[in-house]
Amino acid sequence: MQFTSTRNGKDTVxxxxxxxxxxxxxxxxxxxxxxxxxxxxxxxxDDNTSFQSIAGSLTSALxxxxxxxxxxxxxxxxxxxxxxxxxxxxxxxYKLELFHGPTGTHKDFGVGYLTSCLENILxxxxxxxxxxxxxxGETGASIAQALRNKKHVKAVLFFEPGTMRGFQxxxxxxxxxxxxxxxxxxxxxxxQDCLRDVYRDANLMQKYNLTLxxxxxxxxxxxxxxxxxxxxxxxxxxxxxDIYYALSADNYGNLVAGxxxxxxxxxxxxxxxxxTPALSLGSDGTCFVLDSMVPxxxxxPLDPVNPSNIERLExxxxxxxxxxxxxxxxxxxxxxxxHEACKEFYIKYGEFIDPETARAYAAAKxxxxxxxxxxxxxxxxxxxxxxxxxxxxxxxxxxxxxxPDRIKxxxxxxxxxxxxxxxxxxxxxxxKELN
Numbered sequence: 087m088q089f090t091s092t093r094n095g096k097d098t099v100x101x102x103x104x105x106x107x108x109x110x111x112x113x114x115x116x117x118x119x120x121x122x123x124x125x126x127x128x129x130x131x132d133d134n135t136s137f138q139s140i141a142g143s144l145t146s147a148l149x150x151x152x153x154x155x156x157x158x159x160x161x162x163x164x165x166x167x168x169x170x171x172x173x174x175x176x177x178x179x180y181k182l183e184l185f186h187g188p189t190g191t192h193k194d195f196g197v198g199y200l201t202s203c204l205e206n207i208l209x210x211x212x213x214x215x216x217x218x219x220x221x222x223g224e225t226g227a228s229i230a231q232a233l234r235n236k237k238h239v240k241a242v243l244f245f246e247p248g249t250m251r252g253f254q255x256x257x258x259x260x261x262x263x264x265x266x267x268x269x270x271x272x273x274x275x276x277x278q279d280c281l282r283d284v285y286r287d288a289n290l291m292q293k294y295n296l297t298l299x300x301x302x303x304x305x306x307x308x309x310x311x312x313x314x315x316x317x318x319x320x321x322x323x324x325x326x327x328d329i330y331y332a333l334s335a336d337n338y339g340n341l342v343a344g345x346x347x348x349x350x351x352x353x354x355x356x357x358x359x360x361x362t363p364a365l366s367l368g369s370d371g372t373c374f375v376l377d378s379m380v381p382x383x384x385x386x387p388l389d390p391v392n393p394s395n396i397e398r399l400e401x402x403x404x405x406x407x408x409x410x411x412x413x414x415x416x417x418x419x420x421x422x423x424x425h426e427a428c429k430e431f432y433i434k435y436g437e438f439i440d441p442e443t444a445r446a447y448a449a450a451k452x453x454x455x456x457x458x459x460x461x462x463x464x465x466x467x468x469x470x471x472x473x474x475x476x477x478x479x480x481x482x483x484x485x486x487x488x489x490p491d492r493i494k495x496x497x498x499x500x501x502x503x504x505x506x507x508x509x510x511x512x513x514x515x516x517x518k519e520l521n
Contacts, residue, residue: 087148088119089304092401093382095119101149101305102207105200106215106295108303109285113387116304117401121349122148124315128352131319137169138162140319141199141312148308148350157206165202165232168194170313172320175435178463181443182317182331189227189252190471190493192310192340197225197299199309201232201239204297208238215295216520217241218284218513220277220391224474226267227252227496229299233264241299242266242516244277250500258503259520266516267500272508278391283510285390294517301339302393310343314352317465327461328355330415332450333469334442335359338395340467341414345402348413355462360449361416364396372411375400415453423448428482438472438479438487 088098093114099107104116127143142162146155153161171183187194208215219225219241226243230253233239243253243265250269257263270277284290285298301307314331321329331354333340344357361367368374378400388397403410428444431437439447443466450464472479473489480486506512 087122087151089116090119091115092117092397101152101203105203105303105305106207106297107291108298109291109390111288113385114382115302115388115393115395115397117398118346118349122351124148124350124352128315128318128350131315133320133323135319137312137316138166140316141166141309144312144315144350153206161199161202161206164205165198165309166195170195170316172317172465174324175437175466178327178461180317180321180463180465181437181439181468182313182465183468184313185468185471185474187228188231188492189224189496190474190490191224191228192469193225193228194231195313196301196306196309196339197228198232200299200303200305201229201236203305204239205236213295214238214240215297216517217297217299218244218281219299220244220274220281221252222246222249222274223252223496225299226265230254230257230263230265233257236264240264240266240520242268242513242520244281245269245502246274246277247271248499250502251498252496253500260503266504266520267502268504268506268516269502270506270508276508280508280510280513282389282391284513286387290514290517294521296517298390300390300393301337301395302388302390307339307343307346307395307398310340311347311350313467314344314347314354315350318352318354321463321465325463327463329353329463329465330356330358330450331465331467332358332446333467334445335362335365335416336442336469337393338365338399340469342395342398342402344467345399345413349402349406356413356415358415358417358446358450358453358464360419360445364394365399365416366418367416373403373414373416375403378403415449417449417452419445419448419452423452425482427451428479432483432485438483439466439468440470440472440475441478442470443468444482 089104091110091114093112142159146158168187173181184192427448472487476486
């Protein structure tokens with residue numbers, strides 16, 4: 087498969103190039119250059135096919151020019167020692183739970199896949215790479231878990247004072263691990279400004295072979311498209327009507343991944359989400375991206391520190407405009423709606439759901455078209471373990487979910503070994519040390 091930038095549909099790069107050098111020089115984001123027909127693989131999968139097998143087969147099908155079936159299987163096996171789960175809640179209601187990884191967040195899937203792909207690519211190229219990430223714990227924990235036993239990928243994790251957590255002593259570079267955790271003597275905004283300065287220096291990125299672990303890296307999005315394939319493999323013998331996925335807009339990455347799964351020929355009738363200032367209903371009652379009013383070439387480069395996948399969403403709309411009008415369904419959801427949805431789900435089904443899943447549930451309930459169709463099935467995409475939102479859930483339901491031990495450990499505070507000022511020079515010193 088080839089990839090191209092959202093701002094230049096002519097020049098293409100390989101998957102390896104897109105994830106190693108994940109910031110196109112034109113300021114856009116990498117996207118698949120064309121659709122792929124994965125119907126033969128999708129039709130073959132069923133509820134006996136493991137998620138590892140699904141991910142390995144789809145990796146091989148998509149990246150056949152770069153990865154052999156054996157390498158694709160090895161990538162999937164290393165990426166996913168855990169699996170999503172599809173749970174039936176009601177007659178036509180399901181939950182796709184993405185919190186069964188080591189940190190209880192959906193990020194475990196994307197980060198695990200990205201690091202495994204990088205490890206194999208760098209092994210063949212006899213190179214090393216470094217990730218830089220500002221984190222408040224969850225993303226850093228996913229990175230630390232994913233990098234264990236890797237030989238060619240390291241990460242520098244930047245924490246605000248008093249927030250360091252999510253890894254073990256053995257994960258640290260100075261103890262033989264792959265991460266360099268550092269406390270920066272500044273607030274998050276100042277840390278992000280420093281990283282932004284580094285990311286936008288192409289020479290520095292190339293000198294130290296830097297890449298990003300955020301969803302700006304296309305590997306994170308591709309891996310999440312596999313999750314929808316997994317859900318369908320479990321639904322295909324149970325559901326005979328239309329299938330809709332309901333999910334929070336978040337940074338639009340999971341919505342884009344779902345739409346990529348559709349472009350790869352997954353049978354799906356639509357995606358329901360909450361409206362946002364960037365994604366809402368137009369005057370004709372169909373999905374509209376506000377940013378599309380400004381031509382891409384008149385915009386500045388995308389923010390590598392706080393990436394939004396709205397531009398990837400725009401690219402899909404631009405190439406499939408007619409279909410998008412009947413495939414993406416945003417609904418206005420207030421915080422009161424979220425509160426009531428969380429409470430209702432607990433009372434009705436005895437299940438805790440986090441606020442983002444409650445937002446998706448509220449959006450699905452508001453969609454009149456689905457209420458009229460009768461036989462359609464809704465799959466709620468649950469990104470994070472409810473225990474990560476204990477305070478909000480207790481406020482809604484009067485009770486709170488239990489925190490699993492594997493997640494509880496992420497919140498244990500860690501005393502920093504390394505501290506730096508918020509300067510580009512201090513970051514470069516770390517990169518020199520790693521080099």
